[in-house]
Amino acid sequence: MTQFSFHLDATDQDTSARAGRWVTPHGVVETPAFMPVGTLATVKGLLPDQLKAVGAQMVLSNTYHLALRPGAEIVRELGGLHRFMDWDGPILTDSGGFQVFSLARLRKLDDEKAVFRSHIDGSLLELSPERAIQIQQDLGADCIMCLDECPPANDVPENIRAAVDRTTLWAKRCREAQSRDDQALFGIVQGGIREELRTRSASGLVPIDFPGYAVGGLSVGEAPADMYRTLDFTVPQLPSEKPRYLMGVGRPEDIVEAVCRGIDLFDCVMPTRNGRNAMAFTSRGPVRLRNAVHRNDESPLDPECECTACQRYSRAYLRHLFVAKEMLGGILVSLHNIAFYQKLVRDLRIAVNNGTVAEFRTNQLARWQTQP
Amino acid sequence: MTQFSFHLDATDQDTSARAGRWVTPHGVVETPAFMPVGTLATVKGLLPDQLKAVGAQMVLSNTYHLALRPGAEIVRELGGLHRFMDWDGPILTDSGGFQVFSLARLRKLDDEKAVFRSHIDGSLLELSPERAIQIQQDLGADCIMCLDECPPANDVPENIRAAVDRTTLWAKRCREAQSRDDQALFGIVQGGIREELRTRSASGLVPIDFPGYAVGGLSVGEAPADMYRTLDFTVPQLPSEKPRYLMGVGRPEDIVEAVCRGIDLFDCVMPTRNGRNAMAFTSRGPVRLRNAVHRNDESPLDPECECTACQRYSRAYLRHLFVAKEMLGGILVSLHNIAFYQKLVRDLRIAVNNGTVAEFRTNQLARWQTQP
Numbered sequence: 001m002t003q004f005s006f007h008l009d010a011t012d013q014d015t016s017a018r019a020g021r022w023v024t025p026h027g028v029v030e031t032p033a034f035m036p037v038g039t040l041a042t043v044k045g046l047l048p049d050q051l052k053a054v055g056a057q058m059v060l061s062n063t064y065h066l067a068l069r070p071g072a073e074i075v076r077e078l079g080g081l082h083r084f085m086d087w088d089g090p091i092l093t094d095s096g097g098f099q100v101f102s103l104a105r106l107r108k109l110d111d112e113k114a115v116f117r118s119h120i121d122g123s124l125l126e127l128s129p130e131r132a133i134q135i136q137q138d139l140g141a142d143c144i145m146c147l148d149e150c151p152p153a154n155d156v157p158e159n160i161r162a163a164v165d166r167t168t169l170w171a172k173r174c175r176e177a178q179s180r181d182d183q184a185l186f187g188i189v190q191g192g193i194r195e196e197l198r199t200r201s202a203s204g205l206v207p208i209d210f211p212g213y214a215v216g217g218l219s220v221g222e223a224p225a226d227m228y229r230t231l232d233f234t235v236p237q238l239p240s241e242k243p244r245y246l247m248g249v250g251r252p253e254d255i256v257e258a259v260c261r262g263i264d265l266f267d268c269v270m271p272t273r274n275g276r277n278a279m280a281f282t283s284r285g286p287v288r289l290r291n292a293v294h295r296n297d298e299s300p301l302d303p304e305c306e307c308t309a310c311q312r313y314s315r316a317y318l319r320h321l322f323v324a325k326e327m328l329g330g331i332l333v334s335l336h337n338i339a340f341y342q343k344l345v346r347d348l349r350i351a352v353n354n355g356t357v358a359e360f361r362t363n364q365l366a367r368w369q370t371q372p
Numbered sequence: 373m374t375q376f377s378f379h380l381d382a383t384d385q386d387t388s389a390r391a392g393r394w395v396t397p398h399g400v401v402e403t404p405a406f407m408p409v410g411t412l413a414t415v416k417g418l419l420p421d422q423l424k425a426v427g428a429q430m431v432l433s434n435t436y437h438l439a440l441r442p443g444a445e446i447v448r449e450l451g452g453l454h455r456f457m458d459w460d461g462p463i464l465t466d467s468g469g470f471q472v473f474s475l476a477r478l479r480k481l482d483d484e485k486a487v488f489r490s491h492i493d494g495s496l497l498e499l500s501p502e503r504a505i506q507i508q509q510d511l512g513a514d515c516i517m518c519l520d521e522c523p524p525a526n527d528v529p530e531n532i533r534a535a536v537d538r539t540t541l542w543a544k545r546c547r548e549a550q551s552r553d554d555q556a557l558f559g560i561v562q563g564g565i566r567e568e569l570r571t572r573s574a575s576g577l578v579p580i581d582f583p584g585y586a587v588g589g590l591s592v593g594e595a596p597a598d599m600y601r602t603l604d605f606t607v608p609q610l611p612s613e614k615p616r617y618l619m620g621v622g623r624p625e626d627i628v629e630a631v632c633r634g635i636d637l638f639d640c641v642m643p644t645r646n647g648r649n650a651m652a653f654t655s656r657g658p659v660r661l662r663n664a665v666h667r668n669d670e671s672p673l674d675p676e677c678e679c680t681a682c683q684r685y686s687r688a689y690l691r692h693l694f695v696a697k698e699m700l701g702g703i704l705v706s707l708h709n710i711a712f713y714q715k716l717v718r719d720l721r722i723a724v725n726n727g728t729v730a731e732f733r734t735n736q737l738a739r740w741q742t743q744p
Contacts, residue, residue, distance in 0.1 A: 045703065
């Protein structure tokens, strides 16, 4: 594990925000960092060079989806995920657990493994901690995740506690199953929005001494205030000298709030999914490009953005692409939204280094609420 | 019209192929040239820089489609088509005639105009020669087309002759309607596959002294041999000192055969449409990327191609993208197919300059018939 190290450059005085550099076998990730989601070994519609041009340093890919298509062995045979998808920077793969519990039809779940049906062809598959690690070793990402049990957000406390305990049990088995030393394996803290269950999860996982920790089971339907409160009592229980990753989050305001609570890494489908649906994040709040008001608007999508969509095209052109169902609309606005998220985490890094995070948070949240 | 000039650099001895340079207000087009089709002011899924990187010099856009969405006035207000779609090279717009006769429901057609229903919302619209020119002047392409009548390929000779005569009548009115002097207006020769009708059309149009001539009404269902035969007796009737454009053609072999018959300009949706459907043109013939044979094939799509798809990715990855219904598959193979077409016309230019066109034709046609 000598190829990894995490350096904290600055810690904010007013909040728990930190700025750091995470060294991985495929390069350095400056934190706070946002990872665009490349579910099936492609960030939808975008080429690696386009992602790099807007500042993306690390991408996420999905174990469950890749295990089904094209299969982890195929990816391994073809030289691993970096070569397969032509991304030479750091990659993170999730464990597949989230999709097994949300997307597949679960057939049997016990301490040994999850048996489920593929959402594609209904075939019967299984995922154990050992298998999750094997698949992720085949894929070859820089950062891999322990298999966790992800109960529904509104599940009863008994079930969430049982999921916490199973997640801890599985984390130990994942750790033991790992044989590659060039992949950082993260533990995932579960426990819903209850303090005693998050504490139970963290106290079970921290002694295993993972090189980083993820907070899972948030942004699954709970109110933003509940998510922030959960981070308030969860993050301080994670080692401060290791990277902390908030899985699947989130809206720009969620990222600001989570950074203020000590989170370093983020991933979310919003910039690309919303981009394909003509919804753009801008410095002045969200813009819905299908609206008729943009019909002959020659101004750029976001005058403060330096991406291709904003530098080269008018809102009228982008609207035309969506109205005409042209692929380029989703491509350009996905690119813009990723540029927006990258600028956000870059601005947060700068604010941490300048000691101006609290001010940044206040100003930014106020601006986004002003619809242009 | 001083911003245009056409220079012939070489004419082949064995065939009627020629190599030239066509100077337009937005740059020089080396001929033979292939124009990627950007129907709705976007070559589907690709950015202008990507098109230029594979050698595209000029693109085509569709008058009918743009007149319906977003509307020619909107494009004019936004600075014209070049600025709207961020393509600073030459652009050609067709007249809209082909789509009115193939896509819309025709309601009334006489010497005055065509009245038809929009294929999008059924609204009643009309297109006269004067209106076709007005729309194309609003769009602002470098090269614009006369409104022509395009009868079905299997129509009776009486109807095709009537269409020829109406096309000649309309060509004169288009010429009179044109007020901008920075757009080259081309006449379109019609007449199906009968020599006397093509001769009738050419002899009506050539005296109008257009700065270039298009051959329309081919590649509409007739056998390739009929198309080549029609070119044999049509092209020699067009002025040799002006560019000749074969509309909507075609397959790689059609382009080779048409260049050998003296055609300079081409457009076709095949590279992009086939690309979106996982069908690639390669130096060794067509490749269908969905085939299972490519499942774990780490070789490039075409080892002789320098495009991003071939330089950065395996056939296995490209297949995976199509199987997983990922946008990037269509993007990459569209890009590759355009690169293939650009290399084809570039190779043809070189062959004309070297006097090796006949040899090139023989070798190339043989290679494409060998499936890899």
